[in-house]
Amino acid sequence: MKLLDKIQFPKDLRQLKKDELPQVANELRKFIIDIVSVKEGHLGASLGVVELTIALHYIFNTPKDKLVWDVGHQAYGHKILTGRKDIFTTNRQLGGISGFPNRKESEYDDFGTGHSSTAISAVLGMAIASKLKGNPHRNHIAVVGDASIASGMAFEGLNHAGVTDANILVVLNDNAIGIDPSVGALKKYLTNVKKGTAKDENIFECLNFDYSGPIDGHDLPLLLQELERLKSVSGPKLLHIITTKGKGLQKAEENQVVYHAPGRFDRLTGELQKKPDSELPPKYQDVFGHTLVELARKNKNIVGITPAMPTGSSLKFLMDGIPDRAFDVGIAEQHAVTLAAGMATQGLIPFCNVYSTFLQRAYDQIIHDVALQKLPVIFCLDRAGLVGQDGATHHGVFDIAYLRCIPNLIIFAPMNECELRNIMYSAQLGLDRPIAIRYPRGRGVTMDWRTSFQKIEIGVSVEVKKGTKIAVLSIGHIGNLVKKIIAELPDSEKIGHYNMRFIKPMDTKQLHHIFTHYSRVITIEDGCKIGGFGSSIADFANENDYSTKIDILGIDDRFIEHGTIDQLQGIVGLDGASIKRHINETLNEL
Structure with missing residues (x-):
């Protein structure tokens, strides 16, 4: 009998001997691969934290101890070990379980996550509440990736936590990649920490966190030992672990961007099973990406900006073609918008490409830094409308409503690929105000979409x-x-x-x-x-x-x-x- 068959909840996991847990890890990894290969979903992130998931539920008394997975797309193993193994085949399916932690779904899902960098603030709030309610010894754990912890909101949480005596543990899951490779100075710092070449002062210790690591996040005995030790350490703590996204499936380890959410694949070889798309209309994101490169080659003032989604938005085409005019700023939507505003003041033409659901995170910047100053930033909102199986956290259904009330802002929605090309062309000719162009996830309707550009008059249907x-x-x-x-x-x-x-x-x-x-x-x-x-x-x-x-x-x-x-x-x-x-x-x- 497989050990995983004996586990329905963490209390069952805790009945096993420590030397049995590596077998559980192998079985859990295989279970995830078998189901996601057919049902689709987020693969690489969950494979990378299998050992961590087991160790956390083994050492801590969940759900009494609080565990929050930042973003949450890495929580498949967590769901399987917390009462949802038998229904995991319904993951992301209509009427089935969510692909992200969801408070309505399980008492083990302590906080709903889907957007990044919220876990530290949430866990700190829980820890403060525990202390006020007379339960100061309860453990509160946030699992945060190296891409997410670079976000402003994560640092706001760290900054506050560092001046409290809150009993929180931040597990920094460092795999050097979010969806695309991590970027920025903090990534370089963490790389230097791993190599032992970082400066003497540790940034997290400077923020008053008890820092430990980096340790191998796939070494289960070492993880268990360190987590057990940290249980008795009071105040804010940070454990730095090194993991490999896609661990256990060779193709997923070799191509981490594609296997973040690969669609269907062969569970044994990892080979993708996508149908050839040469005879299908293009994806709107690719029309955006190719058109931006085409326009940028003719207009030296055009730049492209994305907050951590170069592949998903197809800004990667500009990054590959004209790299000095394409900027991946990491998970930092607020910074992306105001960076674009600063560029616009100096005569550049910024195309700020953000998923509709993520632009919600930069609402003040749209109003205060762009629209109020009538700066001609061109917002390209990918994934507008219903997006499918990622669910409520990712649907781009609020953008028209939250943008329509902002003065000085043009809002356009193309009916097809040619209209998307033409509005991009028209916008870069020179506007006296910002524009938001919203388009959906998925494919358009036109095979021969690379038509000559035609100017679209503003406000004409x-x-x-x-x-x-x-x-x-x-x-x-x-x-x-x-x-x-x-x-x-x-x-x-x-x-x-x-x-x-x-x-x-x-x-x-x-x-x-x-x-x-x-x-x-x-x-x-x-x-x-x-x-x-x-x-x-x-x-x-x-x-x-x-x-x-x-x-x-x-x-x-x-x-x-x-x-x-x-x-x-x-x-x-x-x-x-x-x-x-x-x-x-x-x-x-x-």
Whole structure:
């Protein structure tokens, strides 16, 4: 019988002898590989912390002792050992367990994580609460990667913790990579620590942490010994461990960027099982990346900035082609935005490329440092809309609402790849204010997308099709689905379709035409309804005394969990069948 078969919860793990734990590690690693190879998900990070996961649950009395995994995409082993082994096949599937720690899911998930660098602050808050509530000896552990600990928020937590007597342990999981390789001066410092060439003063000791390490994070006996020792050390502590992302699967160790989340692969060889995509339309991120290089070769003032996502955003094309004009600033969205603002004051044209969900982390900087000063920063928001199996922490559904209220900011959503190219081209010709360009995860609709550039006039929409009764106003990529649906309807001549493109400024001329020529208006967006695109159309109608009924199709006032994009679109009513049904019902009413 496998040892892993005996383990449902950490109390079962603690019944084993210490010399049995390496076998558990081998079985746990194989269990993760077998399931992720078929179900997909985050692979490399979880493989890299198998020994640490076992050691933490063996030494500490979880869930009474509090354990927080920063980001959380490395917590698959944790989930398997804390009561979810038998349902781990549902990981990231509709109705199944989340790919990240989730307080609703298990008492062992002490804090919900999905964005990086929050664990130290959360654990410090728990430790202070424990002391105030008369439980000062409870242990509080944060597992933080070397890419995440370089973030400003992580240092804010370290800075505060260092002047407290809080009983916290920060485990610095140093594998020299986040999704892409770690960057910055702190990475160089940690490399020097590992080589023994760092300066005499230790940065963490200077912040009043009891520092130990670096030690081999795959040496289970050594991990157990050091964690046991640290249990009796009071105050803030930091254990520096060295691990290999993708440990135990050769392909994942050799290509850590790809195997962060590789999709399906052969569980024995590690070979990827992706279908050839030469006959498919391109990903929007690649259109962005290639177009940026094309524009940068012609315009020496163009620069590209990304907070730690060069591969995921395809800014890597510029990093490879014109490396001195491409900047990966690490997990530092606030810094990325204000860096871009500083560059813009000096005549550079910064393309600041951030996932929609991560730009939320730099909201003050967008307002205070960019929009207030009318600096022409070009924000390119990848992964806008529903993103699928990463779930609620990663859906880019709030960007229209949180950006629309900011003065001086243009907001554009391309319907296809050519519109993305053309708005990028138009923006770098010279704007007097910032612009946010939002586009979805996944592929577009056009094979021959490398068309010659055409300037897009700010605030001008496109009439896709004339109609007589109903005007459907779409924004962004979902307009392609709308176009297809309308063409299939028997009464399609009654339905007009407008690709509005600009959420701000609105095409008021077109809107006046729509509200005076149609009996009903339907707006469709892949974002939240409250404060979103449809809300802006309703505001326009109200301000101009139009009484036309407006139906707003979008995402209701709730968080959407994980599932495929198609499944989630069905749940929120943005799939083809739901949209078609709504249009038909509206026609019948009229």
